[in-house]
Amino acid sequence: MRLKTRYPLIVGLVLVFAYFYAQNGIVATSVSFSAIQLALPLALAAMVGVMCERTGIVNIGIEGTMLISAFTAFFLGAIFKDTVLGVLVGIFTGSMMGLLLALMAISWKMDQIIAGVILNILAAGLTSFLYRQNYSIAGTLSPIEIPILSDIPIAGAILSFHGPITYFGIFIVVALWFALYKTSWGLRSRAVGEYPSSADTAGVSVIKLRYINVTIAGGIGGLAGAYLSLEAVGIFERGFTAGKGFTALAIMIFGRWNPLGAFAAALFFGLAQAVTSQLMIDEVVEIPQQFINILPYVLTIVILAISAGKVRPPAAEGIPYEKEKA
């Protein structure tokens, strides 16, 4: 079924793009360009969800992970005047948040929703409390020109000149897809998320694998945070992530817990936002800015309503693993 719907969808999108391009070439390419930029943090955040839930851990703390990582990435990057260092700090912070979630959810067997809420509250509290004004970074990560690609007419304008995290993020999406479905790590991770005792009885350590995956996923969340503060805009504000970590969960579900699916869903979100902004700028539609801002949330609700009951989450998610008692 998925194969049957995938290709007409792509063809349809290309046709729609061709139509708009014929209307106004510059606008069509710039909207597409910004769609990718808007989609990237969502896609990376959704990868955190995919990786955690595939191994059976629900992570609703992605929002907090991104927020606190964006914070540490920005301020340490600013203090040391080193943006690349900032990115690494962001990744490290994220993986520590992942480790904390792993500790609460796996070792302490806490309710995973509550553990995720703790991450979010922790991040919101710390970043507000420690926030200082008058810091700035040396500069955002500079865009990269992809040699041959940038010479291709339309595609070059859309796909080239993105920042390094964007390209690395796309690489992560593809790599995660490959790893999940083609490697023994992926097979074991999926088995742990579906039916952990089957992995345990086959000699795979459920606890260890969950720890590793949740921690690495946290690092990806950290990268998403660093993208927001160091590549997309170059500032940090309180409540800066604006619900992207929650939207990512909807994207993950819409993408059926598949990295490529989630990436496509994230592009759809990004495109919807980019198009609406453009319509406003062109004054085609006169909607107050506030309504534009709620668009991601409305889309989230609509998508969850459509996909509810049609998709099947990993069977063991949210359940702490305990060896069977005799």
Next chain:
Amino acid sequence: MTNLLEIEKVSKSFGQVKANDEISLEVAPGEIVALLGENGAGKSTLVKSVFGLVKPDSGVIRINGKVIEPGDTASAIANGIGMVHQHFQLVPVMSVTENLILGDEPRKLGVIQMKEARNAAKAISERYGLDVDPDAIIEDLPVGMAQRVEILKALRRDVKLLILDEPTAVLTPQETDELLDVLRNLAKRGVGILFITHKLREVMAVADRVVVLRNGKLVGTTSPKQSGEAQLAQMMVGREVVLRVEKSQAKPAAPALKVTDLQVLDDRKLEAVRGLSLEVRSGEILGVAGVEGNGQRELVEAICGMRNRVGGTVFIEGVELPNLSPRAAHDAGISHIPEDREKHGLVSSYSIADNLILNTFDKAPFAKGWIRNHDAIAKNGITLVASYDIRTPSPNLPASSLSGGNKQKTVVARELSQNKKVVVAAQPTRGVDVGSIEFIHNQLIAARDKGSAILLVSAELDEVLSLSDRIAVIYGGKIVATFDSKSADRAEIGRLMAGSNA
């Protein structure tokens, strides 16, 4: 001959309970050893210790003279131990091949060599004559097939000792016979086999040696040649057990429960009961035989008001029963011994006395208007605990303090003491020890003789055969044949259960 497996004085306690108390036993290569015992005798704990799923408190386990690391599954696997679990350890959404290779994947730089894995899966299924499609998804397979995968999974790693935990609990008689053949073949190849069961028939058929456990202790080692079924049962329970249910000739009267053209959907909204009709007369037991998942659960729930009927009718003594109300079903005269006593039979945090009035709590003498009558409830509790042999220090203890058999006796006591017109008993002895099984069977016969119409649904063919006056075989949501129990042929019923319309 050197021993393949040596268990030496293994002990394991869970809290106050000694699950294994200094148990020692050996298995030689090519030998089939049956581990026999009631529920809670410590069989599962023992084999889990061998496989490293449970860490024993003391004692040594050796394979070919080599001590294996306690509580470490990976070490057990590395030493050639394979285990077929009671609950299949298979990922339902994955393919046969994926399940077979899990934990030991053929790979290059971490990338799974799927083609190689598939060929290996094919090769091993051919080598042992266990035919399965390597690309089939587990959840689409019938239970017997899934079990083959489970066995293959164990065999794949060059197994020297194969442990099977109640492997036949979910199989049809035919599938069981096939499995026993597989076990014999494996033994011929020199694999040592240790299998747990509480079905004496299988022990007699296949075991070279029988080890009997009771209350965590090893009570004896014997062989089917030395001891008959009755003797084995006595060793298990610790007293003489009547294996055949003693019952007088039924005296059936008018039909009490009549089901016509019943249609019921299962949880996935698929039709599970498809135009089923049956009739049970007062004073008889109608046993429904069938492999689980052929609509038995839905049939029982539809009769007892727990599940919506989409078509057909249920009559109690000629009066039509309304849809979807357990309360109405109860008031119309149906007693229900549910399949899942923990979920539908008891409130485990309530006292035993309260559980005994769970569906009569608002009726006299247990209530006066809005007020509960504690004296009557306590008195009822004491009476039923005594007359139904519920082993507890006090009826005021929570139901969760009881063992499985005593929990079931509590449910049986509540339902049968009300002398209803119809009794629907679903898997009434599942997970219950032999002593309690005997008791519950006698209570069902007694209820029959008092004039109740009893619909017995059980996955245990032996239970259906020994208790019923008439036997109906259910397959694919329909009754495919009905027999008088005297003329019933075990093999034929088995064939009908498997769906052949011979």
